[in-house]
Amino acid sequence: MLFNSIHFALFLPVVWLLYWFAAKNKLQRQNRLLLLASLYFYASWDWRFLLLLSFSILLDYASGIQIERVQKKSSKKIWLILSIGINLGFLGIFKYFNFFSETFADACHLMGFKTHPLLLNVVLPVGISFYTFHGLSYVIDIYYQRIKAEKNLVDYALFVSFFPLLVAGPIERATHLLPQLKKVRTFDYKNSVNGLRQILWGLFKKMVIADQCADFADTIFNHYAGFSGSTRMVGAFFFTIQIYCDFSGYSDMALGIARLLGIDLLRNFAFPYFSRNMAEFWRRWHISLSSWFRDYVYIPLGGSKGNTFTKIRNVFIIFLLSGFWHGANFTFIFWGLLNALFILPSVIFKSNRNYMEIVAKGRTWPTLGEFTSMFITFCLAIFAWIFFRSPNLNSAFNYLNGIFSSSLFSKPEIFPKLLLLQVGIMIFIEWLGREQQYGIERFASKWPRILRWGFYYVLILTCIYYAGVEKQFIYFQF
Numbered sequence: 001m002l003f004n005s006i007h008f009a010l011f012l013p014v015v016w017l018l019y020w021f022a023a024k025n026k027l028q029r030q031n032r033l034l035l036l037a038s039l040y041f042y043a044s045w046d047w048r049f050l051l052l053l054s055f056s057i058l059l060d061y062a063s064g065i066q067i068e069r070v071q072k073k074s075s076k077k078i079w080l081i082l083s084i085g086i087n088l089g090f091l092g093i094f095k096y097f098n099f100f101s102e103t104f105a106d107a108c109h110l111m112g113f114k115t116h117p118l119l120l121n122v123v124l125p126v127g128i129s130f131y132t133f134h135g136l137s138y139v140i141d142i143y144y145q146r147i148k149a150e151k152n153l154v155d156y157a158l159f160v161s162f163f164p165l166l167v168a169g170p171i172e173r174a175t176h177l178l179p180q181l182k183k184v185r186t187f188d189y190k191n192s193v194n195g196l197r198q199i200l201w202g203l204f205k206k207m208v209i210a211d212q213c214a215d216f217a218d219t220i221f222n223h224y225a226g227f228s229g230s231t232r233m234v235g236a237f238f239f240t241i242q243i244y245c246d247f248s249g250y251s252d253m254a255l256g257i258a259r260l261l262g263i264d265l266l267r268n269f270a271f272p273y274f275s276r277n278m279a280e281f282w283r284r285w286h287i288s289l290s291s292w293f294r295d296y297v298y299i300p301l302g303g304s305k306g307n308t309f310t311k312i313r314n315v316f317i318i319f320l321l322s323g324f325w326h327g328a329n330f331t332f333i334f335w336g337l338l339n340a341l342f343i344l345p346s347v348i349f350k351s352n353r354n355y356m357e358i359v360a361k362g363r364t365w366p367t368l369g370e371f372t373s374m375f376i377t378f379c380l381a382i383f384a385w386i387f388f389r390s391p392n393l394n395s396a397f398n399y400l401n402g403i404f405s406s407s408l409f410s411k412p413e414i415f416p417k418l419l420l421l422q423v424g425i426m427i428f429i430e431w432l433g434r435e436q437q438y439g440i441e442r443f444a445s446k447w448p449r450i451l452r453w454g455f456y457y458v459l460i461l462t463c464i465y466y467a468g469v470e471k472q473f474i475y476f477q478f
Contacts, residue, residue, distance in 0.1 A: 060135035099328030127167035170288035185262030195259030202252030205245035213242035229408035276373035279352035
């Protein structure tokens, strides 16, 4: 069930009405209703996926209780390793088994041995990477005594499977979400209106910007051999905008839907394309995943402490894992390593914490130096996204060969002016709202009511105009 589908447009109002009227001020009713809604939401993809999700929930629920109950450190570690091992084992089988099998067969072929890879004909369960990381952080936090084990199975199951975040995040922490599930939620009109605005902005970014950019990016990337370097640059630009508007649009919708239900989810994007270096970019892009790897991998390895070798090693480990998390393809691994190279200078020279506030805070426009830094960072992101988008490394390098040629300065064969104008309007609105949680949180708030509502209706009608084939969100494949 897609957020941008008719099915979901019928599903959400029903859940909302039952939640605030049938389950009003009754905590367990609210949680049971949300859990049933979440399970139905997930089953709408494929009911068989529920079996794996349910097993994962029960495994981590029981493991958390046992880790807290047993006294010996060694026994706690056994339960922790059991939970992590089984979770990663399932993730490995469904997501990475064929990749490793094919890679092993290719390696044998290079050494002169003939072998056929053993491949599994299995469908990747939607959202498995996200809910697996929910459970892993939960049991790890219990092991290190950051939280207590949750005894209420309904509450824990809801924490893992809450439908706004289930299939593409944000990756929640038990320390943040579980306490909210232990308290009765009461209806808040202002919070709900804020949620609706965020949903609308997310829909606009997905349906109007991302889906249109996808059409042009797919055409150019899939047939790049017949296009000039300038057209390939246009394709790379459109994919850069597509992946941002697609994923941040999903996150806006997820956070907005949760707000309608009185729940606050972790922020996942903070205007990353306005970053002044790659360290800042990664603090603002897919925040829940970046912070997960920081807290559960990078810092335990020593983080930025220690000698230069340790810093370099830790940076490469975390970005290698980040790339591999996105998919079983060498393009993702290379993309991760590229980002490690981009961020490494700021880590070595201790400038990775230079830009903690949003650019040009309190000012309308950036300085020339800030604009130059943002432009360079944006170009580095475009370069890396080419590997992320390409089906294999050979295609990525061939794509780049055309860009770094004299044809880069020719007139592009594809240059959709209307879409570029729409992208420019979206960027301008986000620039004006960059100090807020999302682009239109306070945009037009001081306008007369008729103009403000006129702006909202323009967004709604534009989304309806571009509605057509329901396109999945990019991160559903991860």
